[in-house]
Amino acid sequence: MGVVHLLYTLFGSKLNPRDAQLMAAMKQGSLVVSAQTNVWRAWIGFNASHSLGFLLFSAVFGHLALSYPALLFGSVYLAAAGAAFLAALVVAARRYFFRAPFVVLIVALVLYLAGIVAAHL
CATH class of the missing domain: 1.20.58 (Methane Monooxygenase Hydroxylase; Chain G, domain 1)
Structure with a gap:
């Protein structure tokens, strides 16, 4: 699940909004916490880190369970x-x-x- 989610995040369009105007607004809008990024980049970052968390959990706990x-x-x-x-x-x-x-x-x-x-x- 983590690999598929990461591929969808980085290379696919399945996690993109269906509404093109919403995607454009996400790319233009910044977050209150920092103007250094936009909502779209934060969305991609949150999804990528979410995927990496799944992969880390799977790698560590899978290794422990098997070895x-x-x-x-x-x-x-x-x-x-x-x-x-x-x-x-x-x-x-x-x-x-x-x-x-x-x-x-x-x-x-x-x-x-x-x-x-x-x-x-």
């Missing part, structure tokens, strides 16, 4: 941090995204929790 399962599943902190991160993404997806990312994140959370349970059996 060091005792470390991941034996650490209440690491196991809880991963579950909390995925749960927060589920909440954000439900509130701000559309159906597909919401469903994918629920599946990821369920599988993650199932891995924790299976590791403790």
Whole structure:
């Protein structure tokens, strides 16, 4: 999901507004926090960093689960941090995204929790 989202952000048009006037307004408008960027560039940056967060989580927790399962599943902190991160993404997806990312994140959370349970059996 992170790779697809990053490709859509950097090379595709799927995350562009359907309204050309809105896109033009985003490119002209600056943010209150800083006039050094425009809303469009911030939009691309937010989406790219969002994708990179997915990729980092997947790389780190996937590596731990495959190479060091005792470390991941034996650490209440690491196991809880991963579950909390995925749960927060589920909440954000439900509130701000559309159906597909919401469903994918629920599946990821369920599988993650199932891995924790299976590791403790």
